[in-house]
Amino acid sequence: MFTCKQVSNALSKEDYEKMPPLRRFFLRLHVKLCVFCGKYNRQVMDSQDMCRCYKEYEMTSEETFVQYRPEMEPAKKDQLKELLASQSK
């Protein structure tokens, strides 16, 4: 079984979804039952979940983001085009 400090250390270094199943099981068990670190580390795990889902969504649904993200300035594009044309000759 983990101590609170071991759980916190593990969560600060690893994404709990990528941990081996047994390690993940005991870590989740500790977080579920612990009155000291449970609430805090539950939120750390939720934050990891959220970021993982964001990255998955970003990779699979890029069209959602494209319309909201800023575009490159036309002048910068022209400069870059010239540079690439000279480099790719």
Place this chain on the structure above:
Amino acid sequence: MPDKPEPKVPVTPPEQWVDKYGDYLYGFAMSRLRNPDAANDCVQDTFLAGIKALERFDGSRDIKFWLRGIMRNKIVDQIRKSIKENKVDIEAEDEALLESFWFKYSGIATTNPDPWQFNPRKSYDNGEFWIVFEKCIAQVKDPAREAFVLRVLEDQTTEEVCKAMDITPNYLWVLLHRAREQLKFLLEASWTGENVK
């Protein structure tokens, strides 16, 4: 020597990269860097590295995603460069947290954090939520945002981030704690439309 296999997807020539992928890659870089000059440099470095490495492109996926893969390394380089120019100092408040009983005993900041004002999981299928999430990340203050981008979004190891930022693993933990705190506050305010604190 065997011939190079035919690419499965058509390869766009570099002269067309700016028109086809310039905006996409620039937007991607801005989501991580939020600095237009750094994002422009990043796109340029990506395209130049792409031209040099084009012979190694195997054509198994769209070249856009191959360029995005190169860009992720360039983003990390840009953040490292920015950190070198603005050295990270430990704030007094953060120093107190590192010295606190709870941190030393259990590795956490508090036993009783405020609960979420809404359940974010219910919004994970909603594209608008991720747009708001991205805007909130951009509002997190540096150096917490830089630590968060490197460690969480760009999957750098704790050791790599500590080396890049010249900080201890404990202080990285504090920065990530600050980033999560701010992100939660910003998301609650933006997504529920209320300033809850």
